[in-house]
Amino acid sequence: MEGISSVIHVEDLTMAYRETPVLWDIDLDIPACVRCAIVGPNGAGKSTLLRGILGLLTPVSGAVALWGKPLAAVHKQIAYVPQRSSVHWDFPTTAFDVVLMGRYAHLGLMRRPGKEDRRLAMEALGEMKMTDFAERQISELSGGQQQRVFIARALAQDAQLYIMDEPLAGVDETTERIIMDKFMALQKENRTVIAVHHDLSTLDAYFDYIVVLNRTVKANGYLTQLDKEAALALAYRPKE
Structure with missing residues (x-):
């Protein structure tokens, strides 16, 4: 994957639900x-864009490549x-077992997690400051703790690209700080984090690259190179 400057390349992507266009001509x-924030008003298609990139929804047209592949x-x-609100939190399982699921991407269909997988899962829980809750039922955790467990599951996968849909939505201040510290640590490890984000006041502190979306891409680039206010106005401008 070295030598590929773009982690994600999207070309002429159009997405629709029940024939109603949600995104069109996305390049x-x-x-x-980078630590990339995808921002835009409600209904702008942010989650749909993530699902299109991940192959969770079939596009009407267009193509997606990751590291050129x-x-x-x-x-x-x-x-x-995914969004925490989309998860069935009453499923009877422990925080540790949820995080261990992150290792299944590296296991064959017939392989069970081994000692190393379990060590990595516990290490990921530790990175999210959730070691003491490893045996707690996921339904017994607070919203912020549940989010940390889900991010720990992603960390256990040991991926190069982390895609998160509203990871900071509805979490407490402690959880927000833990998550953002980890985002910065991942970037230092030459990994990429892409997150749908709503709090425009924290953009500069938390991210270094933004995609401004409202049905189409209105602007994207490094925050140090963009006129942020002008870029955001393209998506958030009130309807006349």
Whole structure:
């Protein structure tokens, strides 16, 4: 994967639900080793874009490449954290077992997690400051703790690209700080983090690259090279 400047390349992507267009003519390149925020108003298609990149929804048209390759060739190197609200938290399992699931991307169909997999899962829990909750039922955890467990599951996968849908939505201040510290640590390890984000006041502190979306890509680039306010206005401008 060395020598590929764009982690994600999206070309002429159009997505629809029940024939209603949600995104159209998306052209986008996201470089490697960034902390990228995808921002835009409600209904802008942010989650749909993630699902299209991940192959969770079939596009009407267009193509996606990751490190210059099709998704099937590199899927083990991609970890996804969906919106917490989309997860069935009453499922009877422990925090540790949830995180251990992150290792299944590297196991064959017939292989069971071994000692090393269990060590990596516990290490990931530790990175999210959740070691003491390893045997706790996931349903017994607070919202912020649940989010940390889900991110620990992604970390256990040991991926190169982390894609997260609203990882900071509804979490407490402690959880937000732990998550963002980890995002910065991942970047220092030459990994890429892409997250749907809503709090525009924290963009500069938490991210170094943004994609401004509202049905189409309105702007994208490094925050140090963009006129951020002008870029955001393209997506958030009130309807006349």
